[in-house]
Amino acid sequence: MPLLNVVVGLVIAGVGLWAINRFIPMVPAVNTILNVVVVIVIALWLLQGFGMIDGFKEIKLN
Secondary structure, X not given: OOHHHHHXXXXXXXXXXXXXXXXXXXXXXXXXXXXXXXXXXXXXXXXXXXXXXXXXXXXXXX
């Protein structure tokens, strides 16, 4: 995975999460859950992108 893709993906995810947290009113518990889910998804994406985990290739989203 090229470094530019990693940086662009992290910037897009960060700006998107910031915009959601800043402009969409939510209950603090829901906001916390959303932040945790986004961080977990980004961590899994980075681990898979750098080849540290390999278990998501069999999952098909139709």
